[in-house]
Amino acid sequence: MDFELKKLGLNGLDEKRPLVIAGPCSAETEEQVMDTARQLAAKGVKIFRAGVWKPRTKPGGFEGHGETALPWLQRVKQELGMLITTEVATPKHVEAALGAGVDLLWVGARTTANPFAMQELADSLKGVDVPVLVKNPVNPDIELWIGALQRIYGAGIKRLGAIHRGFSSVDQKLYRNVPLWHIPIELHRRYPNLPIICDPSHIGGRRDLIAPLCQQAMDMGFEGLIVESHCNPDCAWSDAKQQVTPDVLDFILDRLVIRDNIELTESLSSLRKQIDVMDDQLLDLLTKRMRVSREIAKYKKEHNMGVVQTQRYAEILDKRCAQGSLCGMNPDFVRRIYEFIHEESVRQQMEIINK
Numbered sequence: 223m224d225f226e227l228k229k230l231g232l233n234g235l236d237e238k239r240p241l242v243i244a245g246p247c248s249a250e251t252e253e254q255v256m257d258t259a260r261q262l263a264a265k266g267v268k269i270f271r272a273g274v275w276k277p278r279t280k281p282g283g284f285e286g287h288g289e290t291a292l293p294w295l296q297r298v299k300q301e302l303g304m305l306i307t308t309e310v311a312t313p314k315h316v317e318a319a320l321g322a323g324v325d326l327l328w329v330g331a332r333t334t335a336n337p338f339a340m341q342e343l344a345d346s347l348k349g350v351d352v353p354v355l356v357k358n359p360v361n362p363d364i365e366l367w368i369g370a371l372q373r374i375y376g377a378g379i380k381r382l383g384a385i386h387r388g389f390s391s392v393d394q395k396l397y398r399n400v401p402l403w404h405i406p407i408e409l410h411r412r413y414p415n416l417p418i419i420c421d422p423s424h425i426g427g428r429r430d431l432i433a434p435l436c437q438q439a440m441d442m443g444f445e446g447l448i449v450e451s452h453c454n455p456d457c458a459w460s461d462a463k464q465q466v467t468p469d470v471l472d473f474i475l476d477r478l479v480i481r482d483n484i485e486l487t488e489s490l491s492s493l494r495k496q497i498d499v500m501d502d503q504l505l506d507l508l509t510k511r512m513r514v515s516r517e518i519a520k521y522k523k524e525h526n527m528g529v530v531q532t533q534r535y536a537e538i539l540d541k542r543c544a545q546g547s548l549c550g551m552n553p554d555f556v557r558r559i560y561e562f563i564h565e566e567s568v569r570q571q572m573e574i575i576n577k
């Protein structure tokens with residue numbers, strides 16, 4: 223299914239890059255909402271975000287004020303002339319948000335991952351003309367993301383966009399949610415007219431990563447940015463570590479270099495960074511493999527066994543060559559790599575045995 227889309231139609235804001243959406247993770251108090259929004263408006267931000275219903279990993283955290291907070295967003299719209307947006311996860315949220323004049327809805331990562339919830343949301347949007355942005359699911363499954371977009375599109379929503387907020391991963395290091403840039407790039411390859419907005423706050427999870435991630439998103443050709451900004455980030459009730467003040471946001475946006483006519487592609491520097499990370503992982507794994515190999519040598523020494531067990535070596539080679547071939551690599555290349563690894567492994571084992 224192809225998406226036949228209209229522009230998001232946010233007073234022409236989606237005509238220029240980047241489209242900027244900013245505001246706190248959560249609407250905490252009327253004062254916090256108004257204070258943040260006033261500062262953002264003064265910096266020229268036109269679309270204000272604030273979470274009203276907050277999906278929290280565990281119960282007991284601040285789960286948002288719900289409908290109580292909607293009038294605060296209405297004030298932002300009325301007094302400051304900003305467009306307002308919030309996350310919706312259920313038909314009740316949709317009804318309440320639309321009733322309060324929310325201009326743009328977004329669907330959170332946890333909801334996108336649940337087709338039942340997505341279908342209910344889609345059904346509640348039938349016959350409504352409102353722009354909807356769908357975040358990627360928490361897991362790196364592009365089909366699930368596309369499926370969620372298709373459900374919303376199927377409800378008749380023609381003003382549709384996607385938000386890239388990174389993906390959960392077991393070995394989180396630098397990022398809170400790993401960007402896996404190839405996924406939004408593949409989404410763009412399949413649906414070139416679907417606008418994609420980057421959420422550096424949830425990818426980075428740290429203030430110092432917001433600026434480089436914004437620049438990277440612009441270099442890759444993303445349409446816009448959704449950034450968490452709070453009048454007093456250290457005291458935020460949710461996602462405190464990743465929120466920046468409106469001043470800092472302005473500083474970051476001011477320094478962005480926007481190169482026009484960029485297709486959504488991975489920039490060379492981002493590809494190189496990915497290679498560096500993978501090379502680190504490769505060496506790390508090889509080091510661990512050698513360590514295990516030395517443990518085996520100790521065992522062989524204690525039990526008076528020879529270093530090279532020919533049958534085991536032949537099995538490893540055959541198995542890995544076949545696996546490499548399934549992954550699209552030349553089996554001879556894989557064979558050579560394993561021969562070298564084996565050679566070094568034998569050398570290290572000999573050291574132990576001859577000690």
Ligand code: PEP
Nearest residue numbers: 247273330331332387424
């Ligand atoms: C948010 O935008 O505050 C949020 C909860 O995001 P996500 O769904 O990406 O976790």
Ligand code: MN
Nearest residue numbers: 247450460461
């Ligand atoms: Mn958040």
